[in-house]
Amino acid sequence: MSSTKIFLKSSDDKTFEIDETAARASETLKNIIDGGCLDGVIPLPNVSSNILPKVIEYCKKHGGDNGSSKKIANGGVDKDKEILPDYDEEEDKREKVRVDELKKWEEEYMDFDQQVLYDLMLAANYLHIKGLLDLTVEKAASMIRGRTPDQIRENFNINSDFTPEEEEEMILIEDEWDDEWAFD
């Protein structure tokens, strides 16, 4: 079963190969596979050939392992706080090494320009790849955190559409609210 190959066709008619286990990282592909309509190639009209290899790379890394990849998908924070019934220190250590390794991989994987970030987000959303969507959305969120309105506009190429009067009012409100004191 692990050797079963699946073929994906990008929006610009290029075909890519992926292992079935890796493809299952995508909820959408999983449904198609389980639906039994695996005749030849799966067309993905919303994903271009620029981005599909990047998606496949993610799936290869995360396909098949369901447990630990979820933890790392949340920025390394194990929100589920699963307490395993048989707590094993050795297993815990191995898990830690695995998580660290995955983190490093993610860091390298996520090194791309903003257009790729947008495209990956769209592809992850379309293919329902939760981990990839979390990862990319989190990266975009980090481009807002702690930034001024001007910096946010610059990061996302947004034009302010407030009237000058509204801008002024904003500043007033901000001043009023400017009881935003740092503690230390």
Place this chain on the structure above:
Amino acid sequence: MGAVLSLAGKWGSSSEYSEVPQNETFKRQRMSSGFNDENPRLISSLPDEISMQILARVPRICYLSMKSVSRSWNIAMTSRELFNLRKELGTTEEWLYILTKVDDDKLLWYALDPLSRKWQALPPIPNFAYEEESKNGFSSNRMWNVFGSSIKIADIIRGWLGRKDGLDRTPFCGCAIGAVDGCLYVLGGFSRSSAMKCVWRFDPVLNVWSEVSSMSIGRAYCKTAILNNKLYVVGGVSRGLGGAITPLQSAEMFDPHTGGWLQVPSMPFSRAEVLPTAFLADMLKPIATGMASYRGRLCVAQSLYSWPFFVDIGGEIYDPEMDSWVEMPIGMGEGWPARQAGTKLSVVVDGELYALDPSSSLDSGKIKMYDHQEDAWKVVVGKVPIRDFTDSESPYLLAGFLGKLHVITKDANHEIAVLQAGLHDQVSSSPSTSSSLERTVGASSTACDSSMPSDVLPMTTVESAYQQCDSMAQAETVDWKLIATRNFGSAELVSCQVLDI
């Protein structure tokens, strides 16, 4: 804890997208197309559905900046959709809201983000015209500011015995505070000579105050608690015909989803009914002194007052399923520590009920936890770094957030300090460890007392208190962590609430 649910919920909801009822889909579509028609996309390269996912993951402390980015961002940052998404994603954040009172008796709210340790001021409760029904005989149209609940309950009690001095001149006092469904509530209180019914709600999403349905009767100094996402108020005092102040046994419940109040059976005060003489029954007025939502029921501590005396008479417990009151277990009622006469402050953290016992020593206190199996209050922290505030109306407040118990107090520099108690898990796990801990706590604090006879904990700054506590912590296995301090001038603590949005 909510994260488990919300993660599953988030994914579930998007994969079931096509299966949601038609009107739901329609609403979503209409909403997103509405976004497109009237406003440009939040981020031009992305559908708003994904942009909202991004916005929902940014901490709330950044929201003020984000509102100023563009018109569509402004709308998105104050939308229910965003805050529902935060709930689904498990990215909600607990903020502490502290109500303070300044010199001129004005109420001011401050919010603290415990993670970024940043404070924000809330807009003031707007001035409002309050129309008292004319048949009550009060003047019909008054304007006032919302003033501090500065009059101690003891002074109100004094009023019952005919010494009403002060009250008539008091613009506003005795309002109650509550938090339910992501909003803050300010309820009732005395204004000049009448007890008010009105209720104000602060919506942190919109950052505005608005008035909601009034209570069925005017109440001041009532007690509040949240049970099953509904806000309960019990007791308090009102002003009857002829200006006599009357204690209230009634209770009512506010449902934030319907926006209306429902009556709850009145507290029977069964212990007050067995007073030996009519004279005593006339002299001693029953009053609710504290309330906690604990193990699915409302626990109300009660007292009998006759200025200047007060007698604790245990309490009563309301069971929402039975819709009736039963007597409180004796140990719970008798052991419930009082902050001062007429006020029994408590907080529930992770399902456990805590209260601070100021104890006899001037600059310390103990934190006790109620053990429902043994019906007893047990010391879990032998020493709390609070100063002597006998002259202060609210020497300290208690709050539960980030899964931990917090004490809010003023330090020697009159700065408001938020201290987190690092209670260790074994304290609550088994009775045997908890009692052995109690012994060690007792021993170490005695040793501490004898080594520092006159000035136990000379708090010059919070930092020093913090360090002192830290050094004590090893002996007591309780760490006190200073979360934040802030100088609010002469502002006094009044109350606090936690919102998780």
